[in-house]
Amino acid sequence: xxxxLLTIGDEILIGQIVDTNSAWISKKLNxxxxxxxxxxxxxxxxxxxxxxxxxxxxxxxxxxxxxxxGPTKDDxxxxxxCEIFDTKLVFNQQALDNINELLGKRNVPINKNNFNxxxxxxxxxxxxxKRGTAPAMLFEKNNSYLISMPGVPCxxxxxxxxxxVPFVKEKFRINNVFHKTLLCxxxxxxxxxEMLEDLEDSMPNYMKLAYLPALGFIRxxxxxxxxxPEYQGAVDKVLEEIRKLIGNKILAEEDxxxxxxxxxxxxxQNKTICTAESCTGGRIASLLTSVPGSSQYFYxxxxxxxxxxxxxxxxxxxEDLESYGAVSQQVVEQMAKGALExxxxxxxxxxxxxxxxxxxxxxxxxxxxxxxxxxxxxxxSKKVQFFNDREINIRRATNTALAMMIHFIKGE
Numbered sequence: 001x002x003x004x005l006l007t008i009g010d011e012i013l014i015g016q017i018v019d020t021n022s023a024w025i026s027k028k029l030n031x032x033x034x035x036x037x038x039x040x041x042x043x044x045x046x047x048x049x050x051x052x053x054x055x056x057x058x059x060x061x062x063x064x065x066x067x068x069x070g071p072t073k074d075d076x077x078x079x080x081x082c083e084i085f086d087t088k089l090v091f092n093q094q095a096l097d098n099i100n101e102l103l104g105k106r107n108v109p110i111n112k113n114n115f116n117x118x119x120x121x122x123x124x125x126x127x128x129x130k131r132g133t134a135p136a137m138l139f140e141k142n143n144s145y146l147i148s149m150p151g152v153p154c155x156x157x158x159x160x161x162x163x164x165v166p167f168v169k170e171k172f173r174i175n176n177v178f179h180k181t182l183l184c185x186x187x188x189x190x191x192x193x194e195m196l197e198d199l200e201d202s203m204p205n206y207m208k209l210a211y212l213p214a215l216g217f218i219r220x221x222x223x224x225x226x227x228x229p230e231y232q233g234a235v236d237k238v239l240e241e242i243r244k245l246i247g248n249k250i251l252a253e254e255d256x257x258x259x260x261x262x263x264x265x266x267x268x269q270n271k272t273i274c275t276a277e278s279c280t281g282g283r284i285a286s287l288l289t290s291v292p293g294s295s296q297y298f299y300x301x302x303x304x305x306x307x308x309x310x311x312x313x314x315x316x317x318x319e320d321l322e323s324y325g326a327v328s329q330q331v332v333e334q335m336a337k338g339a340l341e342x343x344x345x346x347x348x349x350x351x352x353x354x355x356x357x358x359x360x361x362x363x364x365x366x367x368x369x370x371x372x373x374x375x376x377x378x379x380x381s382k383k384v385q386f387f388n389d390r391e392i393n394i395r396r397a398t399n400t401a402l403a404m405m406i407h408f409i410k411g412e
Contacts, residue, residue: 001061002060003035004036004037005022005043005066006039006041007022007042008042008065008066008068009151010043010074011042012041013042015211021156022039023308025066026039027161032165032169033177034062035411037059038056038102046080049068050083053080057144058144062146062168062169062294063144063145064160065077066148069134069151070150071113077148081139081148085122085141086122086241089120090119094116095128096115099117099118099133102411108112116131121137122137124137127162129157129158129214149205155246156325172351177224179255180221180235182218183254183386184246186403187218189213192220192249196209197245202394205232206224206232207234209221210223212401215396217399220261231307235242258287258405259287262288262405262408263291263402265406270369271409272345273299273348273405274300274301274339274340274342274343274347274348275350275351276301276302276338278303278353279354279394280306280394281394284398284402285355305319310334313341313342314334316337316338326376327352327364332351332372333372335350336350347408347409349371349401350372351372352358353397354368355393355394356388357389366393369383369385369400371384373405382400383405
């Protein structure tokens with residue numbers, strides 16, 4: 001089957017918000033074997049909505065629409081859908097009961113705009129929204145289906161999991177989808193592709209490799225969109241060949257974020273970790289603590305932005321700060337050792353660098369970063385050189401530190 005996504009909202013087109021909904025819905029549909037063919041974003045105009053809905057429904061079995069269902073005048077999606085599907089708005093008591101319940105819990109009185117959200121297209125199947133005041137609506141036309149849901153992420157996610165996914169699984173015959181993702185680091189995308197070129201050429205035509213680069217990482221995905229059990233032998237053979245070719249560049253054979261991988265390893269080892277950060281400003285600690293259950297292994301962080309904090313809290317030598325500078329192997333290693341001692345953990349990671357845009361010198365240009373990972377028994381440090389963009393430098397330093405941590409705590 002073929003699916004398409006349509007996001008409605010001027011706020012997306014002007015860059016005021018990022019369309020994370022499409023990525024989330026695509027992932028959920030892909031998990032059940034549905035391949036999204038197109039994703040469109042349009043503004044809040046009737047003409048655009050009509051054109052996009054008619055175009056997408058003419059080419060796809062199901063179209064998922066988000067946005068434009070709020071209680072304000074610029075939310076026109078529901079009215080335009082009535083025109084497209086030749087229907088009218090009618091009162092829905094269940095929708096009003098849901099609105100009263102949700103607003104009542106927050107002691108918010110219902111007003112005219114909220115009441116209007118209980119007016120729904122007569123031709124649509126209505127899905128109750130337990131996360132918000134706007135119900136979702138399912139339409140059918142010429143054997144193609146459209147589901148319209150709110151753009152608020154928590155509401156969209158509830159409706160997708162509660163109604164959309166079960167509907168698709170019941171209504172359509174879906175092929176089995178196979179994905180195997182390897183998280184790689186320490187290698188450029190072009191170099192990785194060159195190393196795997198002969199392997200890609202020899203793979204069966206039902207297999208496909210995809211390269212998904214991020215700052216400091218590459219997710220290498222092997223996909224089969226009509227998977228059959230008899231393909232597993234060929235899959236195992238390809239994966240084994242990939243391991244032989246790039247084994248030391250593979251961080252994990254799971255499609256997980258690095259901070260989750262670190263947490264899983266630490267929990268399995270019953271070990272703890274802390275951070276000492278300068279140029280990353282606590283970014284590493286923030287990622288590590290974004291994982292549910294991180295209190296089992298993460299103890300704390302020292303954001304030692306100023307040299308006085310490096311000296312007074314982490315015990316960095318004043319002489320070394322003077323002789324080598326804050327961005328140096330000597331200092332970053334002392335930061336890691338100091339964090340280990342101060343926070344009493346099994347592992348520590350430290351970062352010190354020049355994020356920019358100023359502060360660089362000819363010897364240490366902007367983008368120079370030192371990173372160290374340490375335990376009580378050993379320490380490993382590395383110098384990396386990034387570019388002139390402050391945000392990118394911080395993100396690259398963070399990701400490089402995460403990759404170093406994974407290798408270190410795995411004993412590689």
